[in-house]
Amino acid sequence: xxxxxxxxxxxxxxxxxxxxxxxxxxxxxxxxxxxxxxxxxxxxxxxxxxxxxxxxxxxxxxxxxxxxxxxxxxxxxxxxxxxxxxxxxxxxxxxxxxxxxxxxxxxxxxxxxxxxxxxxxxxxxxxxxxxxxxxxxxxxxxxxxxxxxxxxxxxxxxxxxxxxxxxxxxxxxxxxxxxxxxxxxxxxxxxxxxxxxxxxxxxxxxxxxxxxxxxxxxxxxxxxxxxxxxxxxxxxxxxxxxxxxxxxxxxxxxxxxxxxxxxxxxxxxxxxxxxxxxxxxxxxxxxxxxxxxxxxxxxxxxxxxxxxxxxxxxxxxxxxxxxxxxxxxxxxxxxxxxxxxxxxxxxxxxxxxxxxxxxxxxxxxxxxxxxxxxxxxxxxxxxxxxxxxxxxxxxxxxxxxxxxxxxxxxxxxxxxxxxxxxxxxxxxxxxxxxxxxxxxxxxxxxxxxxxxxxxx
Amino acid sequence: xxxxxxxxxxxxxxxxxxxxxxxxxxxxxxxxxxxxxxxxxxxxxxxxxxxxxxxxxxxxxxxxxxxxxxxxxxxxxxxxxxxxxxxxxxxxxxxxxxxxxxxxxxxxxxxxxxxxxxxxxxxxxxxxxxxxxxxxxxxxxxxxxxxxxxxxxxxxxxxxxxxxxxxxxxxxxxxxxxxxxxxxxxxxxxxxxxxxxxxxxxxxxxxxxxxxxxxxxxxxxxxxxxxxxxxxxxxxxxxxxxxxxxxxxxxxxxxxxxxxxxxxxxxxxxxxxxxxxxxxxxxxxxxxxxxxxxxxxxxxxxxxxxxxxxxxxxxxxxxxxxxxxxxxxxxxxxxxxxxxxxxxxxxxxxxxxxxxxxxxxxxxxxxxxxxxxxxxxxxxxxxxxxxxxxxxxxxxxxxxxxxxxxxxxxxxxxxxxxxxxxxxxxxxxxxxxxxxxxxxxxxxxxxxxxxxxxxxxxxxxxxxxxxxxxxx
Numbered sequence: 001x002x003x004x005x006x007x008x009x010x011x012x013x014x015x016x017x018x019x020x021x022x023x024x025x026x027x028x029x030x031x032x033x034x035x036x037x038x039x040x041x042x043x044x045x046x047x048x049x050x051x052x053x054x055x056x057x058x059x060x061x062x063x064x065x066x067x068x069x070x071x072x073x074x075x076x077x078x079x080x081x082x083x084x085x086x087x088x089x090x091x092x093x094x095x096x097x098x099x100x101x102x103x104x105x106x107x108x109x110x111x112x113x114x115x116x117x118x119x120x121x122x123x124x125x126x127x128x129x130x131x132x133x134x135x136x137x138x139x140x141x142x143x144x145x146x147x148x149x150x151x152x153x154x155x156x157x158x159x160x161x162x163x164x165x166x167x168x169x170x171x172x173x174x175x176x177x178x179x180x181x182x183x184x185x186x187x188x189x190x191x192x193x194x195x196x197x198x199x200x201x202x203x204x205x206x207x208x209x210x211x212x213x214x215x216x217x218x219x220x221x222x223x224x225x226x227x228x229x230x231x232x233x234x235x236x237x238x239x240x241x242x243x244x245x246x247x248x249x250x251x252x253x254x255x256x257x258x259x260x261x262x263x264x265x266x267x268x269x270x271x272x273x274x275x276x277x278x279x280x281x282x283x284x285x286x287x288x289x290x291x292x293x294x295x296x297x298x299x300x301x302x303x304x305x306x307x308x309x310x311x312x313x314x315x316x317x318x319x320x321x322x323x324x325x326x327x328x329x330x331x332x333x334x335x336x337x338x339x340x341x342x343x344x345x346x347x348x349x350x351x352x353x354x355x356x357x358x359x360x361x362x363x364x365x366x367x368x369x370x371x372x373x374x375x376x377x378x379x380x381x382x383x384x385x386x387x388x389x390x391x392x393x394x395x396x397x398x399x400x401x402x403x404x405x406x407x408x409x410x411x412x413x414x415x416x417x418x419x420x421x422x423x424x425x426x427x428x429x430x431x432x433x434x435x436x437x438x439x440x441x442x443x444x445x446x447x448x449x450x451x452x453x454x455x456x
Numbered sequence: 457x458x459x460x461x462x463x464x465x466x467x468x469x470x471x472x473x474x475x476x477x478x479x480x481x482x483x484x485x486x487x488x489x490x491x492x493x494x495x496x497x498x499x500x501x502x503x504x505x506x507x508x509x510x511x512x513x514x515x516x517x518x519x520x521x522x523x524x525x526x527x528x529x530x531x532x533x534x535x536x537x538x539x540x541x542x543x544x545x546x547x548x549x550x551x552x553x554x555x556x557x558x559x560x561x562x563x564x565x566x567x568x569x570x571x572x573x574x575x576x577x578x579x580x581x582x583x584x585x586x587x588x589x590x591x592x593x594x595x596x597x598x599x600x601x602x603x604x605x606x607x608x609x610x611x612x613x614x615x616x617x618x619x620x621x622x623x624x625x626x627x628x629x630x631x632x633x634x635x636x637x638x639x640x641x642x643x644x645x646x647x648x649x650x651x652x653x654x655x656x657x658x659x660x661x662x663x664x665x666x667x668x669x670x671x672x673x674x675x676x677x678x679x680x681x682x683x684x685x686x687x688x689x690x691x692x693x694x695x696x697x698x699x700x701x702x703x704x705x706x707x708x709x710x711x712x713x714x715x716x717x718x719x720x721x722x723x724x725x726x727x728x729x730x731x732x733x734x735x736x737x738x739x740x741x742x743x744x745x746x747x748x749x750x751x752x753x754x755x756x757x758x759x760x761x762x763x764x765x766x767x768x769x770x771x772x773x774x775x776x777x778x779x780x781x782x783x784x785x786x787x788x789x790x791x792x793x794x795x796x797x798x799x800x801x802x803x804x805x806x807x808x809x810x811x812x813x814x815x816x817x818x819x820x821x822x823x824x825x826x827x828x829x830x831x832x833x834x835x836x837x838x839x840x841x842x843x844x845x846x847x848x849x850x851x852x853x854x855x856x857x858x859x860x861x862x863x864x865x866x867x868x869x870x871x872x873x874x875x876x877x878x879x880x881x882x883x884x885x886x887x888x889x890x891x892x893x894x895x896x897x898x899x900x901x902x903x904x905x906x907x908x909x910x911x912x913x914x915x916x917x918x919x920x921x922x923x924x925x926x927x928x
Contacts (some may be wrong), residue, residue, distance in 0.1 A: 092504060191504045196728040222508065225509060225730055297725055304538060304547020311502070321542070321592075325540055350721045357725065
């Protein structure tokens with residue numbers, strides 16, 4: 001990562017990044033470009049460097065911020081209509097930590113509205129295009145962030161991963177994407193999708209950069225009671241000897257390209273002396289169903305606050321209290337938002353709660369236990385991130401179930417709260433990037449990053 | 457007309473007087489403050505905000521639970537209760553639906569009846585709406601003020617008992633020091649469930665719920681009204697509708713608000729932003745030990761000193777009981793009488809209760825009265841001056857002196873005054889009447905002595921001397 005110093009100025013880094021952002025405008029990566037703010041901050045950092053003052057570990061490093069992180073620059077919209085006018089008075093904990101190290105946010109990135117989606121096609125601002133093929137999707141929901149890093153506009157970008165929203169777009173664009181252990185980075189100031197699975201993470205071009213960003217942003221936060229006590233910097237990377245692969249995923253659902261990529265990687269690992277352990281994890285086939293019960297329930301609940309009353313979009317078509325709610329929400333949310341609100345409210349309804357939500361929670365416990373068993377047999381697990389490579393724009397967006405099926409390999413670890421790291425795995429014959437994910441036990445984030453360095 | 461047995465269960469919301477709110481660190485005391493001035497981004501439900509948890513509220517809940525003889529659950533958890541209304545910025549209330557912090561217990565009424573508590577749980581309060589002709593204003597100051605909701609068992613069987621339960625519960629909470637207990641400002645609000653069944657029936661009838669009562673009197677009257685209303689319907693062979701009704705103090709009637717068919721589905725789910733609360737046995741015991749003296753303990757302490765009726769009145773005023781407990785036993789009866797007959801009759805008694813005289817002041821006052829240095833009238837006079845901003849720093853003796861209230865106890869001096877009165881021709885007729893057997897004339901003569909002494913004479917001594925002299 002290029003850091004500003006006496007020869008390379010922060011202003012130059014920011015100018016380059018802004019120029020590239022404009023050059024790639026047709027990819028629809030940014031919902032807001034922070035030109036003025038970024039240049040102002042760069043000048044200030046350059047002045048400190050010139051004066052020999054202390055600067056942060058990320059001095060002058062341009063980065064992109066997913067549009068669901070609260071910050072005072074630009075409007076924080078979660079790429080939705082209902083929050084389009086929302087200007088935040090608050091800065092998210094993770095953003096604050098990056099800014100304290102003098103990183104410079106050059107823009108907010110496009111995403112599926114409220115992170116509901118796997119392609120960034122559900123954005124109120126239109127889709128982001130894949131970095132390798134403009135006819136294909138960027139992946140999602142953190143599509144803008146992934147493409148911003150893949151096109152080398154910024155050194156890194158933030159993301160959120162509730163069911164694969166960092167790992168899948170990282171895979172679709174051939175870069176590194178980490179979803180840390182649940183509770184590692186504070187969620188304070190990040191617009192909630194599903195509280196019990198939401199994780200803050202990053203897109204980078206190297207595992208070394210990932211390590212640095214984790215070291216800066218991980219840690220307990222009094223404003224997020226679900227954060228874990230500080231562990232990242234104190235933890236030691238464990239030496240990986242046994243790599244698990246999951247038999248249950250090796251079926252027709254996985255595309256030939258990804259099966260092939262996995263096979264090549266496994267052969268290489270064997271040659272390098274790693275032991276390959278075949279795992280049977282029969283509960284994983286329930287993960288997607290469990291995910292699409294628990295997560296919509298939390299979504300329906302978390303989106304209740306967007307009611308057109310205190311902030312954000314309020315419809316003009318209102319006659320009474322009821323219509324403030326119905327019209328503002330109906331006009332302000334995308335179809336996919338509404339679909340998930342309806343599923344969520346259905347599974348929480350009186351009479352259905354036990355049959356759906358409670359049962360899903362029990363199945364979730366089984367999935368957690370199955371991973372615990374698996375990690376008695378191996379150090380890390382290697383799987384595809386998703387069944388397919390980047391698909392064509394419009395291919396799945398009108399078929400919600402096939403879109404949901406894209407998440408089948410990424411959601412189990414969100415349910416279990418485990419860390420998962422997407423690593424690039426070459427380019428397929430179609431010329432599309434492929435990625436694979438490394439999964440480890442809770443708090444093994446550093447082990448995953450270290451292992452990714454070994455695999456480079 | 458057949459007779460019915462009434463069964464009542466009561467849910468009570470108690471606002472806790474913690475320094476900050478339940479899930480944020482803004483001021484929990486919005487009294488006299490601008491609307492929407494005690495609201496944090498968390499209470500306002502900005503995007504990305506997460507609840508924090510106020511440890512003081514947990515401690516208060518433990519104390520409140522102990523004040524109701526309840527089990528404290530070492531493991532409890534929060535849930536979300538969903539509904540759309542502008543008083544609920546998050547679109548849900550954070551409450552404890554599945555795993556409440558306070559378990560089963562009971563409230564003991566003054567007559568010894570025990571009303572069982574089913575459970576009590578912590579939750580955040582809602583905001584306040586003010587409606588105008590074509591718009592409404594929202595004040596979120598009250599949002600997420602900590603509440604405990606106390607749910608009783610259906611153990612109450614009369615309007616009087618409902619009144620007594622609410623009052624005893626109020627006392628328990630006020631004495632525990634967990635609430636300001638200001639009913640007028642909604643610090644405690646009662647939802648009363650009332651059903652009737654034929655006498656001797658082992659099945660409960662269909663209930664009506666009267667929501668949001670904020671005085672003991674309204675509770676009593678609402679239950680009386682419902683008994684009448686429901687028994688008339690049952691007499692006519694009609695069915696009681698399960699519904700929520702509202703009470704109007706003005707009309708003295710309940711009216712339907714919402715029936716069960718329209719009841720909301722709250723879509724409860726565990727609150728994923730707050731980890732479960734786990735309390736160690738040691739922590740619970742330490743907090744429980746901080747529970748101040750309870751009404752029951754005061755009753756026990758004073759039962760042989762203060763008349764039962766007086767004691768029950770005084771128990772409504774916690775600062776008084778605390779003050780009485782500071783005094784020596786022999787002063788307690790006298791001071792409790794002063795409080796009952798003098799202070800509580802005052803218009804500003806509530807304000808005055810906030811600045812009670814010191815135990816030293818009161819003890820001296822009692823001593824002086826016992827030694828007859830002060831008449832009982834003078835004693836009341838001095839007592840009231842303890843609340844006078846200009847006098848409240850002074851001792852009982854200084855006040856008595858200043859007001860010239862010290863009684864003349866020097867018998868020879870008194871005798872001279874009596875002689876003077878008897879020598880006055882204006883009393884001649886009275887003296888004769890007394891000697892002729894008209895007992896009540898002595899009052900007139902004592903009055904003359906008092907007048908001559910400018911009120912300083914001890915009236916009983918004066919009477920004694922008068923009788924002696926008139927006998928001769």
